[in-house]
Amino acid sequence: MDAQQIFFVLFASVVVHGSYDFRPDYEYHASAGGWFKLHLVPATWSDARFICDFEGAVLASPINVAVNNVMQSIVNMSDHLSFNEVYTGVSNEIVNSMCQSIEGVPLSAMPIPMKGIYYKQFDYSKQYCLRLGVQGLYYADRCSEALPYICFKKKTAELRVTECGTIDTGYQLNAKTGHCYKFHEYAMSWSLAYLRCIAEGGQLVVINSAEEADVVKALFAKYPAKSIKKGSEPVNVIFVGFRDLNQSNVWRTINGQSLEEAGYANWAAGEPNNVINQKQYHGAMYREGGLDDYNHDVPAPFICEKHPHNIVPVPNNG
Ligand SMILES: [Ca+2]
Ligand SMILES: [Ca+2]
Numbered sequence: 302m303d304a305q306q307i308f309f310v311l312f313a314s315v316v317v318h319g320s321y322d323f324r325p326d327y328e329y330h331a332s333a334g335g336w337f338k339l340h341l342v343p344a345t346w347s348d349a350r351f352i353c354d355f356e357g358a359v360l361a362s363p364i365n366v367a368v369n370n371v372m373q374s375i376v377n378m379s380d381h382l383s384f385n386e387v388y389t390g391v392s393n394e395i396v397n398s399m400c401q402s403i404e405g406v407p408l409s410a411m412p413i414p415m416k417g418i419y420y421k422q423f424d425y426s427k428q429y430c431l432r433l434g435v436q437g438l439y440y441a442d443r444c445s446e447a448l449p450y451i452c453f454k455k456k457t458a459e460l461r462v463t464e465c466g467t468i469d470t471g472y473q474l475n476a477k478t479g480h481c482y483k484f485h486e487y488a489m490s491w492s493l494a495y496l497r498c499i500a501e502g503g504q505l506v507v508i509n510s511a512e513e514a515d516v517v518k519a520l521f522a523k524y525p526a527k528s529i530k531k532g533s534e535p536v537n538v539i540f541v542g543f544r545d546l547n548q549s550n551v552w553r554t555i556n557g558q559s560l561e562e563a564g565y566a567n568w569a570a571g572e573p574n575n576v577i578n579q580k581q582y583h584g585a586m587y588r589e590g591g592l593d594d595y596n597h598d599v600p601a602p603f604i605c606e607k608h609p610h611n612i613v614p615v616p617n618n619g
Contacts, residue, residue, distance in 0.1 A: 355500030360390035361453035362402030488531035503607030543584035
């Protein structure tokens with residue numbers, strides 16, 4: 302093993318078992334007492350807000366001089382990239398007549414340079430979102446455009462990364478599979494469930510063995526129908542990480558494997574039945590453990606799976 306290989310092994314072990322206090326995809330800035338992440342994939346303001354929230358953070362706002370300085374430096378360092386502005390968390394979404402951050406800090410209290418329309422002159426019948434431009438100036442404009450954005454997590458004394466490599470205590474390590482699982486009682490569409498799991502650092506659960514199916518089944522059993530938080534049925538299926546992408550009855554996991562390759566292809570009796578006119582092209586599992594093809598847009602509860610030591614997708618055989 303030469304020096305380069307030794308370095309690689311050491312570096313790899315740091316990445317896998319590395320010490321971080323929040324998430325490895327966030328950068329800590331001691332001056333601002335928190336972690337920041339620049340999202341380059343553009344999103345509308347409300348989507349950006351949700352993605353930061355899913356990641357356990359908030360859409361960043363220049364709530365004080367230190368946070369403002371870091372936000373400006375992140376945007377300035379990225380000025381060779383293909384964007385001119387990012388969203389901040391400041392808007393008048395909650396209180397129509399007042400712009401404030403997600404944390405509730407009013408725009409009028411923020412120590413920032415504004416350009417263009419001054420906030421006291423806003424037409425408050427519209428929604429405004431504050432943007433930070435590459436020149437370091439802030440200005441308010443509409444919220445529907447897709448833009449990059451920055452998420453922020455303030456460091457607090459009680460913040461602890463669990464054995465699942467996350468501050469989210471909803472993830473519990475299972476000794477049999479060596480992976481962590483979190484049940485989501487709030488029903489969502491398959492796509493939102495998929496995105497939510499990724500944002501949390503995991504993925505929509507991929508069942509790789511009968512043993513893992515038992516783990517998932519047992520977790521589902523802890524949440525009887527009455528605990529599922531949605532307006533109506535269904536409460537007897539959860540979304541799982543596979544789908545029929547081309548709507549041709551070819552089922553693949555979100556990692557690209559067939560169900561057989563993944564290790565669990567136990568359809569429930571009569572499934573997949575792709576109920577006519579219901580467009581059942583997304584993966585689900587009944588309480589009894591059998592797989593089901595299910596409607597994408599009928600919200601269902603779901604389970605996210607996470608590797609304990611990293612936030613990259615779990616391996617295909619995991
Ligand atoms: Ca798995
Ligand atoms: Ca079905």
